[in-house]
Amino acid sequence: MNSIRPSMALLTVRSHKTALLCTAGMALLIVLAVVSLFTGKYPLTWQGLAGGDGMQLRVFYTLRLSRTAVGLIGGFALGAAGFVYQTVFRNPLASPDVIGVTSGASAGAAAGILFLSGAAAVTAASFAGALAAMGLALALSALDQSGKQATIVLAGIAVHSLAQTALMCLKLTADPERELASIEYWIMGSLNGISGYSIGGNLLLCAVCVAVLFLLHRQVVLLSAEEGEARMLGVSVGKLRLAVLLVATLAVSAVVSLTGLISFVGLLAPHGARLLTRRNDAGTMLLGGILGGVLLTGADILARSVAATELPVSIFTSLLGAPFLIVLIVRGRKGYE
Numbered sequence: 002m003n004s005i006r007p008s009m010a011l012l013t014v015r016s017h018k019t020a021l022l023c024t025a026g027m028a029l030l031i032v033l034a035v036v037s038l039f040t041g042k043y044p045l046t047w048q049g050l051a052g053g054d055g056m057q058l059r060v061f062y063t064l065r066l067s068r069t070a071v072g073l074i075g076g077f078a079l080g081a082a083g084f085v086y087q088t089v090f091r092n093p094l095a096s097p098d099v100i101g102v103t104s105g106a107s108a109g110a111a112a113g114i115l116f117l118s119g120a121a122a123v124t125a126a127s128f129a130g131a132l133a134a135m136g137l138a139l140a141l142s143a144l145d146q147s148g149k150q151a152t153i154v155l156a157g158i159a160v161h162s163l164a165q166t167a168l169m170c171l172k173l174t175a176d177p178e179r180e181l182a183s184i185e186y187w188i189m190g191s192l193n194g195i196s197g198y199s200i201g202g203n204l205l206l207c208a209v210c211v212a213v214l215f216l217l218h219r220q221v222v223l224l225s226a227e228e229g230e231a232r233m234l235g236v237s238v239g240k241l242r243l244a245v246l247l248v249a250t251l252a253v254s255a256v257v258s259l260t261g262l263i264s265f266v267g268l269l270a271p272h273g274a275r276l277l278t279r280r281n282d283a284g285t286m287l288l289g290g291i292l293g294g295v296l297l298t299g300a301d302i303l304a305r306s307v308a309a310t311e312l313p314v315s316i317f318t319s320l321l322g323a324p325f326l327i328v329l330i331v332r333g334r335k336g337y338e
Contacts, residue, residue: 074204087275088281101163131254139246206252214245224238266322
């Protein structure tokens with residue numbers, strides 16, 4: 002009985018710590034959202050918006066508000082999905098690349114740039130490429146009836162290689178002066194082309210997928226246990242793993258098809274949250290999503306403000322993410338439990 006009390010006290014302390022971290026993260030996210038709304042080449046002011054300035058209102062509602070929403074919701078979705086990948090694969094370095102979804106999105110976007118016209122068509126092609134890669138990886142893994150997670154990893158690696166090969170072939174056929182540059186810029190990732198006319202469906206899909214992941218958070222955590230233990234608890238490991246990965250990949254696909262490839266967010270945010278909380282539960286998943294929103298929104302603010310021309314967001318997610326990850330690793334190497 003005496004040994005149970007310290008354990009319960011430790012869990013309570015950690016729960017309070019997680020709540021404080023989530024609260025602090027949300028406060029920072031709100032501050033960054035406000036800064037994002039007023040950062041850009043066209044100046045916006047509180048007075049102009051309150052006074053009904055037509056141009057400022059159009060820029061605010063059509064460009065800034067939608068771009069900020071994608072930074073917040075997209076970053077949150079990448080962080081939450083990254084938590085799912087790392088938990089399911091029991092690997093703190095797992096990311097959407099494991100399924101090949103990002104490579105599929107790249108190949109799809111390249112095909113859209115070459116053979117279609119318009120930003121909406123490129124977004125749709127990217128989304129289709131991501132879903133095709135995910136479907137192929139899951140179909141290949143389903144051929145192995147054992148349901149081992151290593152099979153999914155190997156299938157993802159195979160799909161990633163196929164998508165990269167397709168991307169290289171598409172680059173070879175692209176016009177070096179026009180199409181090739183567009184492909185490379187898309188691969189580097191940017192929120193520059195986002196407007197209120199093109200984000201509704203993607204953000205709705207993100208929100209639904211993230212909500213489903215939080216509803217299934219207990220099952221996600223169960224998947225981090227050994228397969229034998231999970232099966233003893235009545236969990237259909239293979240089917241549940243495929244369903245959870247499907248939902249997480251849909252969320253990532255919806256974001257990547259809008260923004261291009263955004264590096265580090267899905268890897269760093271959940272890993273950092275787990276190192277900070279020393280837990281692997283719904284609170285840590287929430288904190289991972291919040292950190293993802295902070296990282297993507299902060300990087301987008303820097304991409305718009307540090308140079309005369311807008312820079313790719315992935316440059317700043319890497320610059321912000323790498324030192325933060327190093328600090329977290331130095332603070333504690335046993336954060337993934």
